[in-house]
């Protein structure tokens with residue numbers, strides 16, 4: 001597979017073929033059946049527009065106590081195991097000698113977005129982050145490690161993988177909007193993003 005480099009991030013367009021995408025959707029259905037999507041809120045109680053759950057040893061949560069990784073879902077159950085298609089994609093692309101300990105599942109309704117931010121809740125920034133997209137295209141923006149400044153646009157389509165490695169690992173990034181009607185993979189408009197991280 002060949003990659004396009006954008007600000008040091010490696011973009012693998014169409015990394016998952018349609019059969020692999022369908023298999024991964026089934027695996028995500030099992031994750032969500034065991035650990036339901038929840039609506040995270042900020043410390044001030046403002047809901048995020050994205051709904052989330054996780055797989056793996058730990059999961060990312062945000063509530064009135066703040067945001068952090070936790071070994072259990074907010075409802076108390078442990079997170080389900082990492083789906084096999086996710087583990088295989090990590091082995092193929094990450095170059096990291098150990099599996100990820102968190103696979104965050106983000107569900108975007110057509111109106112959902114994610115503001116520009118950095119991912120810095122993990123212990124070791126030398127470990128890459130791998131993002132897999134399913135369903136409708138998300139308009140991803142990636143900038144510099146420093147706040148402010150210009151951002152570049154990457155339209156993340158169903159089946160695309162994005163590896164955040166090296167200097168891109170601490171880049172500011174976000175999802176500006178979803179482009180409904182751009183994929184036939186899911187039964188309803190919306191987007192799934194899976195983010196694999198080594199939390200430590």
Ligand code: MD5
Nearest residue numbers: 106119129131164168169170171173193
């Ligand atoms: C998404 N999710 O499409 C993105 C994919 C998140 C989040 O941003 O925090 O859940 S992960 C993209 C990412 C991760 C780590 C670093 C960088 C991008 N980056 O430096 O560009 O739902």
Ligand code: FE
Nearest residue numbers: 117118119173
């Ligand atoms: Fe992020």
